[in-house]
Amino acid sequence: MFGRREFLVGAAALGLAGQASASVLSGRAADQAVDAFLKVQPFQGVVLVGRAGKPIFSRTVGFADIEAKKPATLDTPYIIASISKWLTSAALLKLAELGKVDLDAPILTYLPDYRADTGAKVKLRHLMTNISGVPNGFASWTKANPDPDLFKRPMTTAQAVKLWCSGDLAFEPGTKFDYAMTNWVIITAIIEAVTGQAYADAMSRLVVAPLGLARTTPIDPPDLAVSYRTLEPLVRRTNDRFPFMAASGGYCSTAGDLLKAAHAVLDGGFLPPTRKRELLTVGWPDQNYALGGRVRTLFADGMPRVFAWETGNAAGFRSVLGHRFDDQTTVVLLNNTSISQKAMDEFAYSLFATA
Numbered sequence: 001m002f003g004r005r006e007f008l009v010g011a012a013a014l015g016l017a018g019q020a021s022a023s024v025l026s027g028r029a030a031d032q033a034v035d036a037f038l039k040v041q042p043f044q045g046v047v048l049v050g051r052a053g054k055p056i057f058s059r060t061v062g063f064a065d066i067e068a069k070k071p072a073t074l075d076t077p078y079i080i081a082s083i084s085k086w087l088t089s090a091a092l093l094k095l096a097e098l099g100k101v102d103l104d105a106p107i108l109t110y111l112p113d114y115r116a117d118t119g120a121k122v123k124l125r126h127l128m129t130n131i132s133g134v135p136n137g138f139a140s141w142t143k144a145n146p147d148p149d150l151f152k153r154p155m156t157t158a159q160a161v162k163l164w165c166s167g168d169l170a171f172e173p174g175t176k177f178d179y180a181m182t183n184w185v186i187i188t189a190i191i192e193a194v195t196g197q198a199y200a201d202a203m204s205r206l207v208v209a210p211l212g213l214a215r216t217t218p219i220d221p222p223d224l225a226v227s228y229r230t231l232e233p234l235v236r237r238t239n240d241r242f243p244f245m246a247a248s249g250g251y252c253s254t255a256g257d258l259l260k261a262a263h264a265v266l267d268g269g270f271l272p273p274t275r276k277r278e279l280l281t282v283g284w285p286d287q288n289y290a291l292g293g294r295v296r297t298l299f300a301d302g303m304p305r306v307f308a309w310e311t312g313n314a315a316g317f318r319s320v321l322g323h324r325f326d327d328q329t330t331v332v333l334l335n336n337t338s339i340s341q342k343a344m345d346e347f348a349y350s351l352f353a354t355a
Helices: 004-014 027-040 083-097 124-129 137-144 157-164 181-195 199-211 243-249 255-267 273-280 341-350
Strands: 045-051 054-061 063-065 228-230 294-300 303-314 317-324 329-335
Touching (some): 027 045, 027 054, 027 341, 045 255, 054 255, 083 124, 083 181, 083 199, 083 273, 083 303, 083 317, 157 243, 199 255, 255 273, 255 329, 303 341, 317 341
Antiparallel strands (some): 045 329, 294 303, 317 329
16 A cells, blocks of 8 residues: 555655654644645545554544535544445354354355355455455346446345355455455345344444444434535445445444544453454465454554554545554544545555654
8 A cells, every 4th residue: 555655755745754742743733734735635635643542632624514514523424335244254253253144164054055165265264364264246137237226226235145145256266355245245145144133233233332433333323424526526435235245335334433443352351362463463474354344554653563454445535544553543534525545545644653
């Protein structure tokens, strides 16, 4: 994504070089960083910086709904897209701790109706690392069968697995990285099979409720920020999806909920040490990808530091949840105006100490 040299080039362009302080920017320095970013990017949304789960800087910019002139607030929910994978992985590790799943068991163990040849090869850990080889049948099927009313059709998780997630393997499991949504549809089916609950209900019981994430849900709330393709002209973007897509990228959340979740999962005792280690062990180094998210080394305070780095990109929504392990600092960005993910990443990174 970016390293020290790439950051310093970008930071110089934004006027951020030399502004970093002991851990993360706060107060006037953070405001200056936000102001500099706004000069070059059409960011609207929420900026939240925290330490040990407590906010130390926050700022809202622009509107959650531009037409209605409804300002963005700290309580505004945004689609967090692929950060949903990270939450889902935490739930799976809870199930593993309860003895309900084994991440290294073939998926046929949990889905006996899945095709036997590939189901005996693909493991749950492969799915969580996006190295399963299961092809994205949804993308190819919808391209061949365009239907503007597709998302109005009733479709169960089991039906989706059969229709879109059961094709011939694109490669042998564990040999390539493929960020395919179908990995997570199968994961949804497994969670439902082992819990006897709908995915959303299981997630609420395992993760959302225990963490106290009151505004985190796979169902779009009435006050969800509006997604925009462009600001001039003002064009909205839709984000239609089936319920079984929630694990891959369908959750909504607020900056405060994400800060709380980062501290509990990454610093606290939400997961026992062995399970936390599994969550954070990189399984595909080329992508810095662990289970449901990334762990990478970035420069901060002039030294390489280890960060969890979760991002989300869906319709016009962009999100970053960056967390530095050594000092328990967190940066959360939520946006609804389709700016580039690279720009979002560099903005989040600039709010950490980088001198």
